[in-house]
Amino acid sequence: KQEVTQIPAALSVPEGENLVLNCSFTDSAIYNLQWFRQDPGKGLTSLLLIQSSQREQTSGRLNASLDKSSGRSTLYIAASQPGDSATYLCAVMNYGGSQGNLIFGKGTKLSVKP
């Protein structure tokens, strides 16, 4: 059974720092991996989607990497800003699963202090 783990559960950094959020998964037979952002009282917003054949994806100050063989993904945020404060979740979709079967980690709550 696929399990997704995100460590740490919470992270606090000063504004301007570069930071890395970690995600690990137990079954490497994944179709894709996604990173989402969740603001308090809001739904999830998709940030980056990495197909299993890809190694990384970039969007602005965000860069996500995928190492299937080791079951790991990282989300790199450059020059962090207070507006980046949110909970970040990663989710994997297994091969052979239905399209809806995203398996989520519990998230890392990021706080960027001015």
Place this chain on the structure above:
Amino acid sequence: DAGVIQSPRHEVTEMGQEVTLRCKPISGHNSLFWYRQTMMRGLELLIYFNNNVPIDDSGMPEDRFSAKMPNASFSTLKIQPSEPRDSAVYFCASSFSGLAVDTQYFGPGTRLTVL
């Protein structure tokens, strides 16, 4: 586009009452998902529809939970009777499922409290 619309945003009810949550997906999307989020278990898929047909309901916790999608623009998740352990945030999401797997767009959620 208004995005995925959910109602109500907050619901407080007493144990044993029937609860109905509603979702309007993004126009043109053909897949709809219901999720539940709790502190203990995180975000879990309850049921997934494609072209209004339930495809995977393995996440529905028990018979007290039921979901319908009578047309492409509306879905409901019903809990009858409700119990305190059903307290959670329920999210609806939609996507377009074509040849490639597309990202899911989430609604703002319904925060359910069962007393």
